[in-house]
Amino acid sequence: xxxxxxxxxxxxxxxxxxNYIGALLQWRELxxxxxxxxxxxxxxxxxxxxxxxxxxxxxxRTAAQYIAAGIEPSQSTLYVQxxxxxxxELAWILSTITGFGEAGRMTQFKDKSARHGADATSVGxxxxxxxxxxxxxxxxxxxxxxxxxxxxxxxxxxxLAERFNSRFGTAFVVPKPVIQQESARIYDLQNPTSKMxxxxxxxxxxxxxxxxxxxxxxxxxxxxxxxxxxxRFDRENKPGxxxxxxxxxxxxxxxxxxxxxxxxxxxxxxxKKGLAEVVVxxxxxxxxxxxxxxxxxxxxDRILAANAARADEVADATLDDVYDKVGLLRRQ
Ligand code: ATP
Ligand code: MG
Numbered sequence: 001x002x003x004x005x006x007x008x009x010x011x012x013x014x015x016x017x018x019n020y021i022g023a024l025l026q027w028r029e030l031x032x033x034x035x036x037x038x039x040x041x042x043x044x045x046x047x048x049x050x051x052x053x054x055x056x057x058x059x060x061r062t063a064a065q066y067i068a069a070g071i072e073p074s075q076s077t078l079y080v081q082x083x084x085x086x087x088x089e090l091a092w093i094l095s096t097i098t099g100f101g102e103a104g105r106m107t108q109f110k111d112k113s114a115r116h117g118a119d120a121t122s123v124g125x126x127x128x129x130x131x132x133x134x135x136x137x138x139x140x141x142x143x144x145x146x147x148x149x150x151x152x153x154x155x156x157x158x159x160l161a162e163r164f165n166s167r168f169g170t171a172f173v174v175p176k177p178v179i180q181q182e183s184a185r186i187y188d189l190q191n192p193t194s195k196m197x198x199x200x201x202x203x204x205x206x207x208x209x210x211x212x213x214x215x216x217x218x219x220x221x222x223x224x225x226x227x228x229x230x231x232r233f234d235r236e237n238k239p240g241x242x243x244x245x246x247x248x249x250x251x252x253x254x255x256x257x258x259x260x261x262x263x264x265x266x267x268x269x270x271x272k273k274g275l276a277e278v279v280v281x282x283x284x285x286x287x288x289x290x291x292x293x294x295x296x297x298x299x300x301d302r303i304l305a306a307n308a309a310r311a312d313e314v315a316d317a318t319l320d321d322v323y324d325k326v327g328l329l330r331r332q
Contacts, residue, residue, distance in 0.1 A: 001033065001034055001035045002034055002035065002142040002143060003034065003035050003036075003037070003139055003140055003141045003142045003143075003173070004030060004031075004034035004035070004036040004037065004141065004142065004143050004144070004145065005036075005037045005038075005039070005135065005136050005139050005141040005143075005144055005175075006023065006027060006036075006037075006038055006039075006144060006145050006146065007038060007039035007040065007041040007044075007081065007135065008023060008040065008041065008062060009040075009041050009042075009044050009045040009062075009198070010040050010041075010042050010045050010055065010058040010059040010061070010062040011045050011048075011050075011058070011198045011199055012058065012198040012199065012208075013057070013058060013061055013210065014061070014065070014208040014209050014210035014211065015062065015065050015198065015208070015209045015210075016186075016196050016197065016198055016206050016207060016208055016209065017186050017196060017206075017207035017208075017209070017247060017279075018185070018186035018187075018195060018196040018197070019198070019209070020069065020209050020283075020286075021184055021186055021246075021247065021250040021251070022147055022180050022184045022185060022186060023145070023147075023180075024065070024066065024069040024070070024071070025069070025184075025250065026145055026180065026184065027066075027069075027071055027076075027145070028069060028070040028071060030145065031071060031072065031075055031076045032075070034142075034143070036075075036076040036077065037076070037077045037079075037139050037141070037311060037314075038066055038071055038076055038077070038078045038079075039078075039079055039080070039081045039135065039311075040059050040062045040063050040066070040079070040080045040081060041081045041135065042055065042059050042080060042081055042082045043081050043082050043087060043088060043131060044081070044128060044131060044132070045058075045059075046124065047122055047124040047125040047128050048122070048125065048199075059080055060294065060297060060300060060301075061210075061290070061294065063078065063080065063300065063303075063304055064289075064290045064293040064294055064300060065209060065210070065286070065290055066078055067289075067293060067303075068286045068287075068289035068290045068293060069209075069286055073303045073306075073307055077307050077310050077311050078303070078304070078307050079304060079307040079308040079310075079311045080304055080308065081135065083304065083305070083308035083311075084138075084308055084311045084312055084315050086134075086138055086312070086315035086316055086318070086319040087131065087134050087135055087138065087315070088131075088134075089319055090134035090137065090138055090315075090318070090319055090322060091127070091130050091131040091133075091134040093134075093322055093323075093326060094130050094133050094134055094137070094160050094164070095127055095130045097160060097163055097164060097167070098127075098130050098156075098160060102156070102159075103126060103127065103129065103130065103156075104126075106129050106152060106153065106156070107152060108128075108129075108149065108152070108153070109125060109126055109128065109129070112125060113125065113126075129152075129153045129156050129157075130156075130160075132150075132153050132157065133153070133156060133157040133160045133161075136154070136157050136175050137157065137160070137161055137172045137173075137175070137318070138314070138315040138318050138319065139311075139314050139315065139318070140172065140173040140314070140318065141173060141175045142173060142175060142176065143175065143176050143177075143178050144157075144175050144176070144177050144178065145177075145178040145180065146177055146178070146179065146180070147179070147180050147185065147195075148179050148180070148185075149195070150177075151177055151179055154175065154177035155177075157175060158174050158175065161173070161174045161175070162174055164322075164325075168322075168325040168326060169325050171318065171321050171322050171325055172318075183246060183249070183250070184250065185246070186243065186246060186247060186250075187239065187243040188200060188205035188206065189204070189205040189206070189207065189219055189220070189222075189223040189224065189240075189243070189244075190202065190204050190205030190223070190224055191205055191224070192223075192224055192239035192240040192242075192243045193239050204219060204222065205219075205223075206219075207219060207220070207247075207279065209283055209286060209287065209290075210283075210287050210290060211283075213280040213283070213284055213287075216276070216279055216280060216283065217276035217279070217280060220244070220272050220275055220276045220279060221269075221272050221273070221276065223240060223243075223244060223272065224240040225238075225240045225241050225244075225268050226238050226240060226241060229267060229268065230264075231245070231259070231260055231263035231264070231266070231268070231271045232260055233245050233256050233260060241268070241271075244271070244272070244275055245259060245260070247275065247278075247279070248274070248275050248278055251278050251279065251282045252278055262274075
């Protein structure tokens with residue numbers, strides 16, 4: 001089966017609704033048709049300051065959320081990035097064929113460094129896309145499902161793969177991005193023109209997968225809408241209501257038009273109550289399963305170790321080939 005690679009940063013105690021709808025639900029669907037590798041990318045998370053004890057906990061929690069959302073660790077390779085040493089090693093090699101200007105053109109870095117200032121920005125944040133290229137290329141990945149925020153990074157990955165292959169001989173499959181449809185993109189409940197994100201500045205707009213159901217319901221009831229009063233999808237003029245419709249439709253797998261019809265002539269209060277029920281019903285069992293998994297951390301660690309061993313096999317074969325091609329002397 002073709003190879004698929006994707007991952008998420010353990011940058012919060014809980015994933016948010018966008019991660020669930022935009023990534024996990026799709027991964028769950030895709031895992032039966034691909035040889036899939038799903039990583040908890042902790043090496044990426046430390047490109048911004050993390051508390052060490054909390055990072056460990058967030059890493060376990062993120063892995064538990066993958067499993068609870070239906071990623072099967074016996075079918076897909078579900079592992080922690082830092083468990084597989086080859087990621088950091090290949091990133092070094094790739095950094096030596098990446099242009100400084102080329103890396104400097106990455107818009108995500110430009111945005112983040114502009115926000116935090118040059119001195120508060122690590123070199124690791126700058127080379128983040130090179131590490132991401134290593135993640136993908138280690139597994140001879142055919143497809144990379146990502147949000148459009150990651151499209152430029154996958155383009156860089158393709159460029160680096162082609163450059164290495166032509167300079168040193170073919171070592172890598174050149175991967176293709178699968179950009180998620182706009183209908184899987186979730187926006188902040190309080191600021192519905194910017195994407196929902198784990199590291200959002202304010203909590204009020206983020207719907208957490210592991211939040212207490214009453215809290216999630218309250219956030220939905222307080223979500224920003226507009227004063228037209230009709231439940232109608234119009235991204236341009238009604239971003240708040242459109243976002244809520246997107247969430248409703250994604251979680252129920254019902255078309256938006258059908259939901260609009262159901263709430264025609266009813267107020268936003270009714271609609272939000274309906275959505276709150278949908279969210280609580282979907283997230284409740286996931287949350288319960290996560291708590292169960294976290295109750296037995298030794299078992300979770302065992303699953304992650306077995307999966308890392310599987311990832312190691314593929315990654316080490318690629319890395320050995322790369323080292324040989326670059327001309328590094330083999331240790332005998
Ligand atoms: P951070 O704020 O730490 O960057 P994040 O919420 O953006 O966190 P990532 O770990 O960067 O999450 O991304 C994990 C996956 O979730 C990626 O595939 C990304 O495209 C997807 N994703 C993140 N936010 C959303 C969103 N609002 N809607 C749809 N998909 C999303
Ligand atoms: Mg992100």
